[in-house]
Amino acid sequence: MGQGLSCATSQENGLFSAVQVGDFETVEALLKRDANLLHHTTVYDRHSAIHIAAANGQIEILAMLLEKSMNPDVVNRHKQTPLMLAAMHGKISCVKKLIEAGANILMFDSLHGRTCLHYAAYYGHSDCLQAILSAAQSSPVAVSWGYVRFVNTRDARGATPLHLAARQRRPDCLHILLDNGALVCASTGGYGCPGSTPLHLAARGGSLDCIRKLLAWGADRLQRDASGRIPYVVALKHKHGACAALLNPSSAEPLVWPAPLKFISELNEEAKVLLEQALMEANREREKNILKGTAYSLPSPSHSDCGLDDSISEASDTEVCCICFEQICTIEVQDCGHQMCAQCTLALCCHNKPNPTTASLTPPVCPFCRSTIVRLVVAKIKNYDDTDQDIGDMSSSKVRKLRKSRNFCEGSSSFKSLSAVGSFSKMGGRGSGRIAAENEWIDKP
Structure with a gap:
């Protein structure tokens, strides 16, 4: 009897070792010999x-x-599923395979009360995070629980996946979660007790990139944690000077993702990318001003402006925004065809943090014809071969050159600070924004 137990243990250990190193033939042979090893x-x-x-x-x-009908939701000692472990270790092919096999994305472990979404966010595997979110949109979870509720699921300590991404310095995961409805000012405390927000945790970790993204999505610099501290104090305590400078309530308010854009029924994905880039560039200028003359310096930006061609010959053949006369038109209002640059589009919708008690829930209107903006798309520009081309389809060097646009009138105001949003209300229908001609700029349906 003892010999039988030893033999079974040996086969069991052999199976686990073969699975770990990927020895497919040995695994198959062992399971044929004893199916109970599963x-x-x-x-x-x-x-x-x-x-x-x-x-x-x-x-x-x-x-x-899985073909042998093994349960994809089998749990280990800590109630962790195979999907949780795949998300933890960033094994995207296994994550997708388990989801295809019907793995439950809403199971919680007994260690921290976390789901597979928490694990992907905590360990910074943005591809796994995106796969799980995509699955949630079309799964029964979205119907029974609600998609946004799933994105903001809390673990045993009240932390959402966004909290974990901020705590672990995962800006890519942070952006994906914010883009999918994560609550930027959610508190970890339950029962009305104010706990830490994602901004507190990003300040503690000293992640400038996470702080930038959270502020750009409207995170509150004055929100206090359970100890009564604002994120600025947390950054100072952990000696993150540059982070503290950006979080200082006395410094200029950051520009935030315009709340009215959330009410546009359809925002073209490429247009959204352009608007987000314009927002981050504007905030980068603000950061330079805040940190100027201090001992803190910002890391190099993700893209450098070095080597830009100062010549305006190429830009002179492109359509320049009729509002600021500085940037080329990259955003188009779908129905009326009026075009603006991304910076002016942001200014049109919202130039600073909106007050939730007074913010209008109505969508913005076109500053030229006053029609309601229902859909924003990437504007098409004319290249030198007289053919239409999307901004997004052009080479990056060409776009950089085109962005170096000339100023059409001496003393025209700059929208880099996005502070002249009030001027839109005075325009009425007098604007001369570029309207796309049927046979020149856009393809009519």
Whole structure:
């Protein structure tokens, strides 16, 4: 009897070792010899073969185990599913395979009360995070729980995936979550007790990139945690000087993603990217002013403006925004065809943090014809071969040159500070914004 137990243990250990290193033939042979090995687990953590395959990215073995009707939601000692382990270790192919097999994305572990979404955000695997969110949009979770509720699911300590991404300095995951409805000012405290916000946690970790994104999405610099501290104080305590300078309530308010844009029924994805880039560039200028003359310096931006061609010959053939006379038109209002630059579009919608008690919930209107803006798209420009081309389709060097536009009138006001939003109300229908001609600028449906 003892010899039989030893033999079974040997086969079990052999299976787990083969799964871990991806020895498909050995795994297949062992399971043919004893199909019950599928239900065996490791002694301490209670990991099954499918847990080990998912954690180590062994997609072929994982697929074979699922074909053998192995439960994709089997749990280990800490109630962790194979999907949680795949998300933890960034094994995107295994994440997708398990989701295809019907793995439950709304299971919670017993260690921290976290879902697979928490794990992907905590460990910074943005591809896994995006795959789980995409699955949530079309799964029963979205119907029964609600998609936004899933995105803001809290763990046992009241932390949402956004809190974990901010705490662990994961700006890419932070952006994905914010883009999918994560609450930027959510507090970790329950029952009305004010806990830490994502901005507090980003300040604690000293992540400038996370702080930039949170501020750009409207995070409140004055919100206090359970100890009564604002994010500025938290950054100072942990000696993150540059972060503290941006979070200082006495410094200029950051520009935020315009609230009215959230009420436009359809925002073209490429147009959204252009608007977000304009927002970050404007905030970057603000950061330079805040940190000027201090001991703190910002890291190099993600894209450098070095080497820009100062010549205006190429820009002179492009349509310049009729509002600021400085930037080329990159955004177009779909129905009326009027075009503006991304900076002026942002100014039109919102130039600073809106007051939630007074902010209008009505969508913005075109400053030229006063029609309601329903859809924003990327404007099409004319290249030198007289052919239409999207801004997004052009080479980056060409776009940079085109952005170096000339100023058409001496003393025209700059919209770099986006502070002249009030002037839009005085324009009425007198604006001469570029209207796309049917045969020249856009393809009519």
